[in-house]
Amino acid sequence: DTEVTQTPKHLVMGMTNKKSLKCEQHMGHRAMYWYKQKAKKPPELMFVYSYEKLSINESVPSRFSPECPNSSLLNLHLHALQPEDSALYLCASSQGVEGSNEQFFGPGTRLTVL
Amino acid sequence: KNQVEQSPQSLIILEGKNCTLQCNYTVSPFSNLRWYKQDTGRGPVSLTIMTFSENTKSNGRYTATLDADTKQSSLHITASQLSDSASYICVASIGGGADGLTFGKGTHLIIQP
Numbered sequence: 001d002t003e004v005t006q007t008p009k010h011l012v013m014g015m016t017n018k019k020s021l022k023c024e025q026h027m028g029h030r031a032m033y034w035y036k037q038k039a040k041k042p043p044e045l046m047f048v049y050s051y052e053k054l055s056i057n058e059s060v061p062s063r064f065s066p067e068c069p070n071s072s073l074l075n076l077h078l079h080a081l082q083p084e085d086s087a088l089y090l091c092a093s094s095q096g097v098e099g100s101n102e103q104f105f106g107p108g109t110r111l112t113v114l
Numbered sequence: 115k116n117q118v119e120q121s122p123q124s125l126i127i128l129e130g131k132n133c134t135l136q137c138n139y140t141v142s143p144f145s146n147l148r149w150y151k152q153d154t155g156r157g158p159v160s161l162t163i164m165t166f167s168e169n170t171k172s173n174g175r176y177t178a179t180l181d182a183d184t185k186q187s188s189l190h191i192t193a194s195q196l197s198d199s200a201s202y203i204c205v206a207s208i209g210g211g212a213d214g215l216t217f218g219k220g221t222h223l224i225i226q227p
Contacts (some may be wrong), residue, residue, distance in 0.1 A: 004157070039198050043158070043216030069222050080197060099145050099207035099214035100165075106158035 004106035006091050012112045021109045022075040023091030026077060029104075031097040032074040035090040037108070043090055048096045049074060061108060081113045116141040118206050118218035126224045131194055135221045137204035138188040145214070148205040149178050149189045152220070158203055161189070193221075199225045 004025045013019050031050050035043035042100065048056035049068040063085075065077040074091055088108045094101040118139045125153075127133050139147065146165045150158035162171045162178040170179045175192045191198055201220040210212035 006157075040219075040222075045213055045215070048213065068168055088155065092157075100161050102148070102159065102160055103215075104160070105150075107158045108155070110155060 003090055004093055004104050005073060006106040006109050008090075009107070010110045010112075012114065013078065013081065014114050015083070016075070017081075018079045020078065020098070021076040021089055021091075021111075022098040023106055024072055024078075025093040025104070025106075026072055027072075027093065027104070029093035029096045030071060032065075032068065032105065033094075034074070035078050035092065035105075037088045037090055048078075048097060048103055055097060078111075081111075083113050086111055086113045116208065116216040118216045120204050120218040120221050122221060123219070124222040124224070126226060127194055128204070129194060129196055129225050129227050131187075132190065132192050134192060135189045135191075135202050135204075135223070135225070137189070139185050139187070139206040139216070139217055139218075141206040141208050141216050143208055144182065144185075145207070146163045147180055147187050148207070149176070149180075149187075150203045150205060152201045152203055157225070163204075164182055194225045196225050196227060199223060 007022045034046040037043040046060045047066045052068045063080045067075040090108045091106040092103040094103045119134045148163045149161040152158040164180045166182040177190045180187045203220045204218040
């Protein structure tokens with residue numbers, strides 16, 4: 001299996017809702033990432049997990065809460081989001097966190113916050 | 115400051131024609147350079163990844179070149195197809211941690227029949 005999968009594909013939520021994005025890979029990768037991408041912009045790194053531990057948090061607001069239950073799964077819990085948080089959320093994985101490792105991206109979750 | 119500049123911002127060509135996309139980077143220390151294809155609303159898909167010692171790498175109709183001296187890379191698409199319509203993103207890595215990737219803003223390519 002050489003895929004990164006993400007669910008749901010689309011999500012619409014109100015500012016008071018709590019929702020979660022899910023990401024899964026079965027390539028044996030030990031690093032997993034969350035990116036946020038606005039329209040016509042490059043992806044922006046949010047979080048990096050290495051061996052199931054949070055290694056990088058790019059000063060992301062606390063309304064985004066990542067979780068790595070095991071080496072294959074990565075969640076992003078959302079609470080009290082703002083309309084400006086609407087974006088494509090991408091998950092990626094790689095063998096390790098070193099920059100020489102190729103990152104494999106999932107198809108993304110299109111999030112709309114009303 | 116690490117930067118990746120891509121040109122052109124957008125490009126329209128006819129199906130069957132060739133095209134070349136450009137990428138200039140200033141990252142230090144340089145580890146590798148990647149080209150990704152991203153369809154609208156989808157995740158990026160890796161096309162090529164090159165280290166400083168590699169000058170060219172092909173993936174089907176896609177051929178990437180790298181000149182580590184001038185810090186330039188290009189992506190050449192041969193015999194374009196409608197399915198090549200996408201954004202092409204150049205990414206330079208400093209080889210350190212996972213936050214060492216610098217993304218370009220991409221070239222938006224449209225193939226017309």
